[in-house]
Amino acid sequence: MDDKRVEQLKRLPKIDLHLHLDGSVKPETIRELAHQQGKPLPADSHLLSRMQIDEDCTNLREYLSKFDFVLRFLQTGEALERVAFEVVEQAANQGCIYIEARYAPILHTLEGLSVEDAIRHVRDGLRRGERQYGVIARAIVICMRHDSYERNEAVITAAASHYGDGVVAVDLAGDEAGFPPQLHRSIFELARRLGLPVTIHAGEAGGAENVIEAITSLGAARIGHGVQIDGHHEAMELVRSTRTPLELCPISNVQTKAVNSWEAYPLKRFLDFGITATVNTDNLTVSGTSITLEYVMLLQHCGLTLGDIGKLIRNGAEASFLEESLKSGLIDTINRQLAEQGL
Ligand SMILES: [Zn+2]
Numbered sequence: 001m002d003d004k005r006v007e008q009l010k011r012l013p014k015i016d017l018h019l020h021l022d023g024s025v026k027p028e029t030i031r032e033l034a035h036q037q038g039k040p041l042p043a044d045s046h047l048l049s050r051m052q053i054d055e056d057c058t059n060l061r062e063y064l065s066k067f068d069f070v071l072r073f074l075q076t077g078e079a080l081e082r083v084a085f086e087v088v089e090q091a092a093n094q095g096c097i098y099i100e101a102r103y104a105p106i107l108h109t110l111e112g113l114s115v116e117d118a119i120r121h122v123r124d125g126l127r128r129g130e131r132q133y134g135v136i137a138r139a140i141v142i143c144m145r146h147d148s149y150e151r152n153e154a155v156i157t158a159a160a161s162h163y164g165d166g167v168v169a170v171d172l173a174g175d176e177a178g179f180p181p182q183l184h185r186s187i188f189e190l191a192r193r194l195g196l197p198v199t200i201h202a203g204e205a206g207g208a209e210n211v212i213e214a215i216t217s218l219g220a221a222r223i224g225h226g227v228q229i230d231g232h233h234e235a236m237e238l239v240r241s242t243r244t245p246l247e248l249c250p251i252s253n254v255q256t257k258a259v260n261s262w263e264a265y266p267l268k269r270f271l272d273f274g275i276t277a278t279v280n281t282d283n284l285t286v287s288g289t290s291i292t293l294e295y296v297m298l299l300q301h302c303g304l305t306l307g308d309i310g311k312l313i314r315n316g317a318e319a320s321f322l323e324e325s326l327k328s329g330l331i332d333t334i335n336r337q338l339a340e341q342g343l
Contacts, residue, residue: 101126106147189219252282
């Protein structure tokens with residue numbers, strides 16, 4: 001693709017609704033955090049190879065293993081505040097005007113931080129990023145699939161106390177194949193009772209039935225990924241009729257083998273079927289991606305037009321969990337800026 005087209009994509013106002021904080025830490029930041037915290041980095045390693053997936057990744061479990069390396073450096077308030085700020089910076093550099101960054105607070109409590117502390121520090125970092133770069137940034141708080149009800153209950157309760165204070169929703173993530181969504185009905189019943197919007201990772205490393213379960217039993221208002229509903233009529237019909245947006249992350253989905261190839265990527269079929277698809281990055285560092293690159297790959301490999309990309313960006317604005325008082329302004333801004341660029 002010529003540079004002019006890439007520049008054009010970069011200039012479009014964009015939205016990223018599915019963006020993991022711990023998967024998006026810059027390698028130079030890990031180097032500095034390791035130094036500040038007195039934690040040695042393995043001398044023999046090329047840092048990026050510890051943080052980024054390579055081409056022979058075969059599944060989601062292997063992909064998730066990259067997070068373990070990074071998490072040991074993200075156990076202080078200062079580190080969390082910094083990586084939250086830097087995720088806004090990275091999004092701004094790619095022309096995003098709104099992001100929802102997600103993280104599991106429980107994974108940052110290994111050295112004494114509380115779940116509440118983690119939520120507050122991420123909020124402060126996102127806010128500093130907002131002020132500096134003019135990108136609206138909100139947080140989605142994640143429950144881990146392998147965790148107990150009690151641990152996830154603490155996460156949901158803390159998220160509820162910060163709802164409207166930077167937190168816009170809760171999520172379920174981790175090993176989908178090993179821990180299907182029906183194990184988590186009661187925790188998301190609690191989330192809904194506390195008024196928290198819900199998105200669920202489903203139909204990524206598990207089947208279309210997980211998407212059905214997430215919508216009908218867990219109350220998911222959006223689905224993380226959902227690519228596996230391709231060809232499953234009941235699930236596709238449910239997603240369409242309930243207007244449940246899919247948070248697709250194409251490059252990550254190809255890397256984790258959620259889909260076998262770019263040619264098989266179902267985005268065009270989803271759009272043609274009337275499904276509200278959105279395009280997101282998942283993990284800037286682990287996947288070696290950016291929101292611009294996601295759109296470049298879709299234009300190159302999936303038969304999408306620039307018009308489709310305008311539609312996907314508008315879908316992102318409409319699917320956002322941003323508070324109602326600001327959401328119509330975001331949609332107007334996206335529409336105006338896209339129109340200025342002929343979309
Ligand atoms: Zn994800």
